[in-house]
Amino acid sequence: MHSKEYDFFISYADADRAWVEGYLLNALQQVGVRCLTEAAFELGALRIKEFGNAIKKSERTLLILSHAYLANNVHQFITFLAQHYGLDQGIWPVIPLIREHNLKLPPSLDILVPLLATDKDEWEIAVKRLCEQLKCPVPAPPPQPKCPYPGMKPFSEDNSSYFFGRNDEIQRLIQRLRSNSFITVIGPSGSGKSSLVFAGLIPTLKGSGLFGPGEWLVRSIRPGEEPSSTLKTSLGSTLTNLKLAVKKILASEPNVQRLLLIVDQFEEIFTLSQEEERDKFQETLLDLAKIPNCYVILTVRADFYPDLMESSLWEQIQSHRLEVLPLNEAGLREAIIKPAENVDVFIEGSLVERLVVDAGKEPGVLPLLQETMVLLWEKIERRFLPFKAYQTLVLASSAYKNLDGSQLTGLQVAIANHADSVFRNLSKEHKQITPPIFLRLIQFGEGRAHTRRQQLIDSLLSVNDDPGIFKETIEDLTKNRLLALSFEYKDPYSTEKEYSSTNVDIAHEALITSWPTLQEWIEKRQEAEQTRRRLMLKVEEWERLGRGDGGLLDEVELAEVIRWLDSPDASEVGYREALNELVEVSDRVIQEVKEKEETARQRELQLLKERIEQEKIAKEQER
Incomplete structure (x- = not known):
């Protein structure tokens, strides 16, 4: 006792x-x-x-x-x-x-x-x-607590309880939305624009009475190459009668009074869409924002300001925008400490301060910070995260440099170290197809920073890739947070997880700027990848025209493609089997045309020869 x-x-x-x-x-x-x-x-x-x-x-x-x-x-x-x-x-x-x-x-x-x-x-x-x-048993190691950090993916509504550091911006966004139905959230890559909207704004809106009775219905899209088609799928209606489309979608769920359309990574209309499609989509957004109880929010990277200023949306954007700045020190501390506290984990004070110093006020640091926290989480001792875990993580920092020779920050080293470790642990077969996958997922900057380029998963499979190994590689890279998968619903009203296609994306643009190995792949193979894309556009046009005689390669183009297919570039960046098929059909048609031309030429020669012979005979008879 x-x-x-x-x-x-x-x-x-x-x-x-x-x-x-x-x-x-x-x-x-x-x-x-x-x-x-x-x-x-x-x-x-x-x-x-x-x-x-x-x-x-x-x-x-x-x-x-x-x-x-x-x-x-x-x-x-x-x-x-x-x-x-x-x-x-x-x-x-x-x-x-x-x-x-x-x-x-x-x-x-x-x-x-x-x-x-x-x-x-x-x-x-x-x-x-x-x-x-005390003569009591020694405690066994406890199970690891759930990690509250999303890594390089943005926070979402599902994990909004772990989203901290942006209270002021959330309230400002709410007030702006009350006075205008079209808002643009602008900030540097990695500043937390998407997280602010999805994990900050949406839960706050749904719990707010400022907009009157009734619920919100939220639809979000990324524009991609065909933003109007993407929007049509999201709304579940054609875009010819927008008022009817909004009325129909609001009636699809009980007690829904307002529609919020979020166009995330709006800059894709400048990097992926054709001009005609871009203009059409922007006009549609303006028309949507004029419909009662319909709200539109765009998120866009700040380095696309020049494109925004030349767009038809600029008047609206200029008057109704929220610029997201890098988190200050207080916000960074909240973003580090509060999620851990929510799962009863304590972070050593010296680790918090070191992370804040390493993050500084640099733009684009949030995904690096969140991913670093995911990596550190593996080194938790019971419910304590020590400073030594970070020291171990960035131990090889002197070995990591950008291609220009500049030193990476501690956070960048943590990401690069993780990415290299993932790549190093892949089998030989998986390693071989990883660089082409990443290259296809990059929109080359041409004078500005490279960005992500979301693609359908099938478009990443090359002709010589084993489908099973390809699938395993995608799964490994996704599991280790280097790639992210998203889906398009067959039916926008369906609650079933039924998807028509899978999209693949690099987890975050921060990976492009922080992983020297990926930068080396880009430097070495960018030109080859751009050639591949140009050739694949020819394939897509041929397929669009029905894979027949329309859109075939001419003789000069055919010779160029054959030279490329025989070069090391083709094996390094890969290509679809359809390119071989286009070459085969084009060559066959060219040969058929040549054979027909040769047959016609021979026939003309034969006719000429016969005519000459007849003329000769006629002259002899005249004698």
């Missing part, structure tokens, strides 16, 4: 809170050890009095000693301990637990046998010895 209410009173500095609560308390409480901390002190009471009460209620006092603890004016508490127990009797039920090296302890503590807990191995030993003293 216990003589006192608690087994341990644990005293520690705030700088050690993460380790104490995330590791030590987690381990001890798992096996039923009764622990008391200052968190239970009565508010407004004298601190020294509360210390005394805690000591009296506890079998032992455990002091977590660090430079921060010793600098925190604890001499008064240590003097109190000496007065309460008496140094002469040697009966101090006090255990000094040393968290850091090179501590200069007060004489009253220096005479006691300490526990060492300066690294991971010592942490386990310290917990074991404490449990032995």
